[in-house]
Amino acid sequence: MPSIRQDAWTHAEDVTLADTILRHIRGGSTQLAGFAEAGGLLSRTPAACGFRWNSAVRKTYEKELKEAKVIRKENKREKKKAIGQREPDKEFTQKLNVPESRSKSTIAEPIIDQMILFLNQLKSRSESQETRQINEQLKSLRIENKLLDEAYQKLQKDYDGVKRNYESLLDVLKVVDQARKDIPHV
Template identity: 40%
Template sequence: MDAPRQDAWKDEEDLLLATTVLKHIREGKTQLEAFQEVAEQLHRTPAACGFRWNATVRKEYQKEIQDAKNSRKATRTIYSSSKSSDDTPMSLDAAISFLKEMKTKQFEDYGKENLETQLKKLNEDNEKLREELKQWEAAWNEMDKLVHWVREKRKSESGV
């Protein structure tokens, strides 16, 4: 007769795992973060929680998972839309998600313009450096002529 495992998952633990993972999905966090959170509470490893989720629990929550994903998308759409004029308070996670999205968009927009501006500035700097190089070469040539002239004068004065 097989005895039940001492580390077998209880219904309450499965429920905690499911609610935590769904909460993380809604908030735009990763499932790995959820597994770590549950692992600390249940004194299990994050890998054990991930395995339990993927092997058993997830199958029972397909509709809830889809609802959580849709909720996350709707939240992002609401807060990232500039048309929204209401003063609905934003959760911290939604604000972080919104700011990350804005940073990405700003970098994409700024990056294209900035590259063109940088290229123009580099070309201008390159032209200035070429002019400076010409001046230095001219000065070097003058110094060389002066050195040769001084040597010739010394030779002629010393009679060598």
């Protein structure tokens, strides 16, 4: 892996950075993806490329940037037409109280299907993890219950023994009390 450069930017590097970013914008990609690619080309971090673009280079290429955005918009529109997507009927979206900005953004069905599949997988993974945690907690509670039940049984035996001894002692005390009553007083 080449070392990351931290020296001053050259004019040639600025041009490479601008070409890369503008190509990404025209192609419908993001500036962040362009920063990452430019970083690899120039042996600089994507953050350094982003900072350089926003602080110095962007101002120089303002006209080209606007043109790239127009091209991106046209490509997006043509792509929608090619896929066969149409903009929703304004009257219909107004009846549904859908804001106009939301009604224009449509998502292709395959993407929705992929999103649903992903969310279902995430849900089942989450549920299985929760189920596993609940089963572990149930197992530990059963062990604790068994130990408490054994301790209770031991205490019950001890209590029964103490109760028998107490009743025996009461019987002895009754006999002693009766014997005291039977002794003549002098």
